[in-house]
Amino acid sequence: MRLMLHFFRAYPRHTLTMLLAQLLAGVMEGISLTALLPMLNIAVGGTKTSGIGKSVTSALHAMGIAPTVPSLLMVVVAGVLLKSALVLLADRKVGYTVALVATDLRLTLLRALLGTRWEYYLSHPMGSLANSAASEVIRASTAYIHGTLAITYMVQCFVYAVVALMISWKASVVAFAAGCLLMVLLNRLIRKAKKAGRQETSLMQSLLSRLTDCLQSVKPLKAMGREQLAEKMLEEDTLKLNKALRRQVYSKAVLKSLQEPFLILMIVAGLYATLVLWNYELPTVMVLVFLLVRLLGEFGKMQRKLQELATCESAFWSLQQKINDANRQKEPNLGQKKVELEKNLRFDGVSFSYGKVQILKSVSLEIPAGASIAVIGPSGAGKTTLVDLVTGLLRPQQGEVLVDGVPMGDMDVKYWRSKIGYVPQDTVLLHDSILANITLGDSGLDATDAEAALRAAGAWDFVSAMPEGMQTIVGERGSKLSGGQRQRIAIARALAHRPALLILDEATSALDPESEKAICETLASLRGKVTMLAISHQPALVKVADRVYGIKDKAVVLDRPEPAMVSTGG
Numbered sequence: 001m002r003l004m005l006h007f008f009r010a011y012p013r014h015t016l017t018m019l020l021a022q023l024l025a026g027v028m029e030g031i032s033l034t035a036l037l038p039m040l041n042i043a044v045g046g047t048k049t050s051g052i053g054k055s056v057t058s059a060l061h062a063m064g065i066a067p068t069v070p071s072l073l074m075v076v077v078a079g080v081l082l083k084s085a086l087v088l089l090a091d092r093k094v095g096y097t098v099a100l101v102a103t104d105l106r107l108t109l110l111r112a113l114l115g116t117r118w119e120y121y122l123s124h125p126m127g128s129l130a131n132s133a134a135s136e137v138i139r140a141s142t143a144y145i146h147g148t149l150a151i152t153y154m155v156q157c158f159v160y161a162v163v164a165l166m167i168s169w170k171a172s173v174v175a176f177a178a179g180c181l182l183m184v185l186l187n188r189l190i191r192k193a194k195k196a197g198r199q200e201t202s203l204m205q206s207l208l209s210r211l212t213d214c215l216q217s218v219k220p221l222k223a224m225g226r227e228q229l230a231e232k233m234l235e236e237d238t239l240k241l242n243k244a245l246r247r248q249v250y251s252k253a254v255l256k257s258l259q260e261p262f263l264i265l266m267i268v269a270g271l272y273a274t275l276v277l278w279n280y281e282l283p284t285v286m287v288l289v290f291l292l293v294r295l296l297g298e299f300g301k302m303q304r305k306l307q308e309l310a311t312c313e314s315a316f317w318s319l320q321q322k323i324n325d326a327n328r329q330k331e332p333n334l335g336q337k338k339v340e341l342e343k344n345l346r347f348d349g350v351s352f353s354y355g356k357v358q359i360l361k362s363v364s365l366e367i368p369a370g371a372s373i374a375v376i377g378p379s380g381a382g383k384t385t386l387v388d389l390v391t392g393l394l395r396p397q398q399g400e401v402l403v404d405g406v407p408m409g410d411m412d413v414k415y416w417r418s419k420i421g422y423v424p425q426d427t428v429l430l431h432d433s434i435l436a437n438i439t440l441g442d443s444g445l446d447a448t449d450a451e452a453a454l455r456a457a458g459a460w461d462f463v464s465a466m467p468e469g470m471q472t473i474v475g476e477r478g479s480k481l482s483g484g485q486r487q488r489i490a491i492a493r494a495l496a497h498r499p500a501l502l503i504l505d506e507a508t509s510a511l512d513p514e515s516e517k518a519i520c521e522t523l524a525s526l527r528g529k530v531t532m533l534a535i536s537h538q539p540a541l542v543k544v545a546d547r548v549y550g551i552k553d554k555a556v557v558l559d560r561p562e563p564a565m566v567s568t569g570g
């Protein structure tokens with residue numbers, strides 16, 4: 001029920017309306033039930049009506065209506081109809097709230113995930129995050145339905161209990177004791193379902209993160225005939241998941257099957273007590289038994305809903321933990337200054353370590369605006385790390401990265417990044433049109449901007465030759481294009497918003513010499529129009545650079561051509 005309190009705080013208006021409608025529906029049903037008593041009394045030719053039944057007949061008298069079988073039946077029917085209308089209102093509110101809960105959870109999760117530091121993505125499996133946005137959100141919002149239904153049945157039980165209490169306190173006390181006994185006996189099954197639900201949550205996370213990894217590398221796996229290894233890995237989690245689901249189904253089935261015999265037992269005991277031990281009149285016995293059946297029936301439903309709530313609850317808390325985790329790792333945007341890269345980009349005594357492993361030590365270098373810079377160095381030397389420091393995805397432990405003299409800490413980093421065009425080594429295109437892959441949904445860019453970017457990237461010839469031109473769908477991860485074509489689209493994407501700095505992170509290393517040569521020519525044509533920072537081992541790309549920096553032993557040295565401009569760390 002902690003979850004329902006949480007929902008109540010988050011959606012007080014929706015939850016209150018729903019509860020109020022349920023309560024009124026319960027009262028309506030209560031009225032129609034109490035009208036049964038005098039009605040049955042009259043029907044069986046009884047002379048006296050006492051207790052709650054008398055209140056109903058008095059109320060009818062006060063309204064100028066004679067308490068006859070038809071008028072009392074009208075009260076019963078009116079009560080039931082009003083109850084149905086109120087239940088409809090409550091159900092509609094629940095449905096809307098569930099959709100709202102799912103939407104809010106998804107948006108909160110997405111905002112939290114997209115706002116985190118870069119390091120967060122390095123340590124969290126993507127499949128598990130995708131699972132949270134898809135299945136955990138559904139399970140968490142379903143928990144709201146189960147929780148509200150459990151409350152609904154609780155309200156109904158309360159109303160039946162009050163009516164029963166007004167008819168016979170003895171019978172009510174016995175029924176209440178029976179309810180408590182049922183609760184204690186079956187609570188174990190609810191705990192079991194909760195445990196199985198937690199297992200389902202963690203197994204789904206593991207399964208989906210493995211599945212994402214496997215699907216991302218399905219080509220090499222298939223090419224090497226190793227897909228059965230992935231299958232084995234996934235099969236293990238799937239079988240464990242099956243076990244957890246079976247445990248859930250089993251505990252649900254046991255709960256359901258135990259409830260019915262208990263109900264029959266209680267009715268038999270109730271009939272015996274009211275007819276034989278307490279000698280109640282037949283109308284009273286009939287109404288009490290009817291109430292008992294309804295009360296225990298609703299009680300059983302409440303338990304089943306509590307059990308389902310327990311199974312889904314873990315998805316909500318897991319989701320909440322991810323949102324809190326991501327928010328704790330929110331990327332700070334401390335500064336306000338907007339930089340354009342009009343003068344230069346500088347590293348001033350920058351040192352960076354991943355944990356205890358130092359990658360760069362006291363690096364100082366300058367990238368003048370408009371220059372084309374290449375950074376070379378052996379694998380693992382720290383080239384990508386250097387680029388991540390330029391984009392502000394990583395922050396140095398010592399020293400400063402400055403743009404036009406403004407330190408990163410004083411900059412509006414998001415604005416700075418909007419001035420960057422970034423082309424990674426492995427371009428992942430969206431399964432969408434070429435146009436959409438270039439504009440990325442930016443409303444400030446249209447087909448003309450995309451065409452200009454495609455021309456600048458040397459991609460216009462092959463795009464315009466396609467039957468559907470820029471509307472051509474590129475396939476999953478751009479699989480319908482060649483590596484060189486994908487890379488040109490990626491360059492066009494990076495150029496479309498007219499960046500001040502174009503970063504190429506090993507952008508040509510996966511290409512054949514022909515495609516590489518063509519791309520280098522494109523990059524040479526951009527020289528002087530945009531500041532370029534290219535990480536590369538490729539001689540072709542190094543040749544088009546004005547300056548080449550080399551990373552060696554954690555330091556950056558000028559490789560060519562102006563050694564005086566660079567100072568290296570010791």
Ligand SMILES: Nc1ncnc2c1ncn2[C@@H]1O[C@H](COP(=O)(O)OP(=O)(O)OP(=O)(O)O)[C@@H](O)[C@H]1O
Pocket residue numbers: 122354359377378379380381382383384385386
């Ligand atoms: N998130 C990380 N956590 C810990 N160590 C890391 C992390 N990212 C990179 N490293 C380590 O930092 C070093 C530099 O990595 P980086 O990716 O910057 O090298 P690189 O010069 O770009 O290499 P390559 O040319 O192979 O891409 C490597 O030894 C790498 O193992």
